[in-house]
Amino acid sequence: MVNWEITTEAKILPKLKNPIFIEGLPGIGNVGKIAVDFLIEELGAKKLYSFFSHKFPHSVFVNEKNLIDMPKLEVYYKKYDKGNKRDILLLTGDIQPIDEESCYSFCEEIIKIVKHYKCSEMITTGGIGLHNVPEKPRVFCTSNDSKLLKEYVQKGILTEKNIFGVVGPIVGVSGILLGLGKRRKVKGVSLLAETFGNPLYLGIKGAKEILRVLEKKFKYGVDLKKMSKEIIEVENELARKTAEWFSEELSTRAGAKAKNNEVNYIG
Secondary structure, three states: OOOOEEEEOOOOOOOOOOOEEEEOOOOHHHHHHHHHHHHHHHHOOEEEEEEEOOOOOOOOEEOOOOOEEOOOEEEEEEOOOOOOOOOEEEEEEOOOOOOHHHHHHHHHHHHHHHHHOOOOEEEEEEEEEEOOOOOOOOEEEEEOOHHHHHHHHOOOOOOOOOOEOOEOOOOOHHHHHHHHHHHOOOOEEEEEEEEEOOOOOOOHHHHHHHHHHHHHHHOOOOOHHHOOHHHHHHHHHHHHHHHHHOOHHHHHHOOOOEOOOOEEEEO
């Protein structure tokens, strides 16, 4: 059994109003990670929890202050005291859990948090790795609940209606959260954007398209034009970390096998 050390970073636990939960961890093109990190910065979200486990990768890296940094997994929150906007929980980090047992146990801990704050909806994010850079990435959606899926696919939130036949199994937190969520009676969707499948490529375009979908549905007033040079510089640093931590084999495992020749994997 994997033990997770969870540290409460907030001085006072927030009372959230009808919150949604959004996950964005490293994967193909770091699409989900880029999208969620941008939301945290743009919305001014505050850190709520941090996680540590002996199942973290057995490495640290040196930062620009010549000091070491440990891998991070963190939950942030954004609370709206006025208006009709729903409060948000956001999961980000530098890594994915490195094996099956730690992935499942970590997702169980996240679902406990989701249920504690009575989130009515989980949203996981990731990239679909193509052999070429997509000019205009498409966003696909899958879910653990048919009614929730219809809210995205049949009500004009997404233009792509079918993901079946596009990808195979979804491996990693973005998939397991939905699977365990179904068992624990927590509804969720996964938003997956096309990106280039090179391990060092940054899926900025795919992240923008996921954010466009979230903005269309929830209307948080996010300015996508701000995903500019500064964002790219930050994510270049993330790409360096990811390349250091993950071997080619592990990167492949943290995705999904394709159903056709165009799609490589997702994660």
